[in-house]
Amino acid sequence: EIVLTQSPATLSLSPGERATLSCRASQSVSSYLAWYQQKPGQAPRLLIYDASNRATGIPARFSGSGSGTDFTLTISSLEPEDFAVYYCQQRSNWPQTFGQGTKLEIK
Amino acid sequence: QVTLKESGPVLVKPTETLTLTCTVSGFSLSNARMGVSWIRQPPGKALEWLAHIFSNDEKSYSTSLKSRLTISKDTSKSQVVLTMTNMDPVDTATYYCARMPLELPFDYWGQGTLVTVSS
Secondary structure (H helix, E strand, O other): OOOEEEEOOEEEEOOOOOEEEEEEEOOOOOOOEEEEEEOOOOOOEEEEEOOOEEOOOOOOOEEEEEEOOEEEEEEOOOOHHHOOEEEEEEOOOOOOEEOOOEEEEEO | OOEEEEEOOOEEOOOOOEEEEEEEEOOOOOOOOEEEEEEEEOOOOOOEEEEEEOOOOOEEEOOOOHHHEEEEEEHHHOEEEEEEOOOOHHHOEEEEEEEEEOOOOOOEEOOOEEEEEOO
8 A cells, every 4th residue: 555645744834935745655656646625624625636737727826746756736825725734645556545634824 | 517415324333334325416427437436534634545436336445444345336326335334433534425537536525424433
């Protein structure tokens, strides 16, 4: 089973700042890595698929990069609505797995 | 418009079997590209993938929970059903169903249903 490790666990930033979130896989997942955003009381929302493709309706300030075992989600300039928990997920191998999440909080 | 909606008991007793239903609309479970997974999230914790059913009725299960899970579908009713046996308080969680097209991750999710395991 592929283990995804996200860092940091918590990221404290201010609106307007740049956020960089990391996801590392225990073995290569090629580019089959997705990122989700989850706000309290809501289901996760797909942001990025296949490492770098924005899902429908996702603002351009969200971008993804990486391949193999190391991936990054970047939010170029934080908006108030971006403070949430972010999860990475791999679909390279079954069983599919999620990372433990990064909480992006307002500083 | 694609929607998924989970339904089932809000409270189950330890050792009981949980049965959850995911009713989908806006796409067909017989579509060769479409599969549906169940994913859960204990309060304040991370997402955990549980099971997936493919359009051709193949199934995949979480390694750690495989012995307790069964996933099935009724295409005519547009429903995917998950059963989990021998429930324990640690299984208390919000249970989600989510659509997964071929070559894509989970693009649509249900709202989730909170299941509490307590005597």
